[in-house]
Amino acid sequence: MPNLFTLVLQITVILAVCRLTGTLFRRFHQPRVVGEMFAGILLGPSVLGWISPQASAYLFPPSSLGFLNALSQVGVVIFMFLVGLGIDPKKLKHQSHAAVLVSHVSITAPFVLASLLALYLYPRLSDASVSFTNFALFMGAAMSVTAFPVLARILTERDMMKSSLGNIAIACAAVDDVTGWCILAYIVVLIRSAHQATSIWVTLGGIVLFAAVMIYGVRFLLRGLERTFHKYGEISENRMAFLLLLALASALCTERLGIHLLFGSFLMGAIMPKEPKFVRYVLDRFETITITLLLPLFFAFTGLRTNIGLLSGPSMWFYCALIILVATGGKLGGSTIAGWLSDMPLRDAAGLGTLMNTRGLMELVILNIGLDIKVISPALFSMMVLMALFTTFMTTPVLELICPDQALRPAPQKISVAEVSLQEIA
Amino acid sequence: MSGTNRKFVFAYAFLVILPLLGLAGILKSGRGLQAPASIDGLWSLQLDSGQLASLPCGKVLAAIPDQAISISQSGNSFVLSFPSAPKITASGTLDGTTLQASVNDMRASKESGCADGQPFTMLATVDRRADSRILAGTFSPTNCPTCASVGFKAERQAAASPKGDH
Numbered sequence: 001m002p003n004l005f006t007l008v009l010q011i012t013v014i015l016a017v018c019r020l021t022g023t024l025f026r027r028f029h030q031p032r033v034v035g036e037m038f039a040g041i042l043l044g045p046s047v048l049g050w051i052s053p054q055a056s057a058y059l060f061p062p063s064s065l066g067f068l069n070a071l072s073q074v075g076v077v078i079f080m081f082l083v084g085l086g087i088d089p090k091k092l093k094h095q096s097h098a099a100v101l102v103s104h105v106s107i108t109a110p111f112v113l114a115s116l117l118a119l120y121l122y123p124r125l126s127d128a129s130v131s132f133t134n135f136a137l138f139m140g141a142a143m144s145v146t147a148f149p150v151l152a153r154i155l156t157e158r159d160m161m162k163s164s165l166g167n168i169a170i171a172c173a174a175v176d177d178v179t180g181w182c183i184l185a186y187i188v189v190l191i192r193s194a195h196q197a198t199s200i201w202v203t204l205g206g207i208v209l210f211a212a213v214m215i216y217g218v219r220f221l222l223r224g225l226e227r228t229f230h231k232y233g234e235i236s237e238n239r240m241a242f243l244l245l246l247a248l249a250s251a252l253c254t255e256r257l258g259i260h261l262l263f264g265s266f267l268m269g270a271i272m273p274k275e276p277k278f279v280r281y282v283l284d285r286f287e288t289i290t291i292t293l294l295l296p297l298f299f300a301f302t303g304l305r306t307n308i309g310l311l312s313g314p315s316m317w318f319y320c321a322l323i324i325l326v327a328t329g330g331k332l333g334g335s336t337i338a339g340w341l342s343d344m345p346l347r348d349a350a351g352l353g354t355l356m357n358t359r360g361l362m363e364l365v366i367l368n369i370g371l372d373i374k375v376i377s378p379a380l381f382s383m384m385v386l387m388a389l390f391t392t393f394m395t396t397p398v399l400e401l402i403c404p405d406q407a408l409r410p411a412p413q414k415i416s417v418a419e420v421s422l423q424e425i426a
Numbered sequence: 427m428s429g430t431n432r433k434f435v436f437a438y439a440f441l442v443i444l445p446l447l448g449l450a451g452i453l454k455s456g457r458g459l460q461a462p463a464s465i466d467g468l469w470s471l472q473l474d475s476g477q478l479a480s481l482p483c484g485k486v487l488a489a490i491p492d493q494a495i496s497i498s499q500s501g502n503s504f505v506l507s508f509p510s511a512p513k514i515t516a517s518g519t520l521d522g523t524t525l526q527a528s529v530n531d532m533r534a535s536k537e538s539g540c541a542d543g544q545p546f547t548m549l550a551t552v553d554r555r556a557d558s559r560i561l562a563g564t565f566s567p568t569n570c571p572t573c574a575s576v577g578f579k580a581e582r583q584a585a586a587s588p589k590g591d592h
Contacts, residue, residue, distance in 0.1 A: 047477040062512060097434045105441045115452045122459050125501040129464035132456035140449075312517075334441070341437040343430075371526060374466070379500030 018296035040303025072301045075294020079266045081247045084269020098342035103175035109334025125380045145180040146173040147360030169355040216341035219271045226273040312381040320383040332357040351403035358395045363388035466499035473578035483545035525550045
């Protein structure tokens with residue numbers, strides 16, 4: 001049984017610290033999520049555990065972390081459902097050449113550079129139980145992700161959602177997220193199947209069957225929910241509970257199929273009807289408790305797993321700097337070049353590259369999966385968390401430097417994937 | 427094909443398709459790389475507690491109720507801890523198949539009169555296999571060349587090759 005006092009104390013402290021740092025970072029024009037990520041590190045062994053090991057041991061005894069983790073994972077499952085809800089696959093079909101090129105390059109450039117970096121890091125930060133292929137593919141997937149919700153928030157705050165640059169950025173981020181999650185699902189299946197009796201083809205067949213049932217069966221049920229909403233202007237509590245049950249059942253199916261809980265909830269969100277008012281209604285029901293209560297627990301849990309003390313010695317810090325350099329070069333550099341080659345002004349292309357370099361919460365989700373399946377070591381996890389924090393932190397100041405007048409430029413056309421963005425996340 | 431389309435096709439081939447071909451080459455060339463031996467996981471320890479307790483500062487280690495050690499590995503470096511005595515930790519390095527670690531005992535100076543913050547050195551060897559299960563070595567008091575060493579053997583528990591399972 002969990003020690004209830006410890007658990008409630010942990011939640012109280014985490015919420016207070018996350019709110020404080022989030023508010024503080026907002027004063028410096030940073031998205032709240034950066035402050036909350038930072039709060040997680042403050043509460044972990046890197047800061048609190050280093051300054052006061054006794055306080056850290058009292059507040060976060062190892063025996064209590066399982067319960068904190070369980071709560072935070074429930075939060076991330078619901079969060080991934082909301083992320084999927086914000087993405088409209090239909091709108092991604094009609095992208096301009098620029099959006100297609102930038103979105104694909106913003107995946108391949110960091111992916112290939114990360115794999116190249118893996119040649120150097122694998123003998124230094126991994127071990128013989130992880131194959132190079134799995135290590136390199138994971139590094140690629142982790143470095144090519146873009147934080148769709150954080151990006152949507154930054155664009156909204158800067159009034160760029162309707163601008164040409166904002167439109168391309170949000171479409172590319174959506175493509176990156178969907179592609180990144182597909183690649184990651186493949187890697188997780190590959191790694192897990194190596195240790196399971198079930199053949200990888202059986203697993204892949206199961207996943208395809210599950211996706212078909214979701215897309216052609218469950219989506220039909222969900223349209224009924226949308227119709228009810230249009231008829232009555234609201235959805236009953238029973239139907240909302242049913243929706244939540246479907247999301248959780250979908251998560252359980254993907255976990256049972258050997259991928260991960262999060263893929264199921266993401267897919268459930270992605271197949272939801274995308275009529276903006278309906279999406280907004282569903283988001284309103286789930287957002288507050290997820291974002292104000294459950295996600296800070298995830299940030300704290302991630303912070304508890306991040307130990308900057310493991311980066312001892314200049315060589316470790318060199319690897320960390322190299323990771324940040326490669327991640328930024330691949331994402332920012334690749335997107336900038338692709339944008340420029342698509343006839344965008346160089347300044348706009350650089351602004352787009354900067355936006356695409358935002359990794360935020362999505363990166364932390366992927367890194368936690370990597371640490372869980374042990375494809376990355378604790379030291380590498382800590383380095384990658386620092387990279388996520390750095391690349392997310394740099395977005396706003398660099399964007400202000402490159403595109404100070406970006407909000408003034410109108411969008412000429414289409415795509416607004418995140419008209420219904422996850423407003424409060426950042 | 428219009429000029430814009432041609433430019434798009436060239437850019438796509440150069441920035442997307444070509445790097446993907448490069449990725450295949452990278453993955454192929456990386457297969458020959460060798461990473462450090464795997465020691466990560468939970469190990470059950472077998473040693474003579476009485477012999478360990480007789481050594482200077484040995485009582486603290488010998489008193490650990492559950493004879494298990496947990497190793498968290500990051501490449502050539504690792505952190506060793508005792509699940510039933512979380513205050514006792516060790517950090518060390520792996521050189522080939524040889525592990526060397528310094529055990530930091532936070533209670534040492536108070537309870538057992540050990541003046542040094544790192545009273546013990548662990549020296550061990552492991553099989554160089556992905557699923558190596560046996561670790562064998564010695565614990566010896568640091569800065570005490572005349573003291574005896576206590577041999578130990580550790581066997582990796584269930585999580586021997588779980589890279590892929592939660």
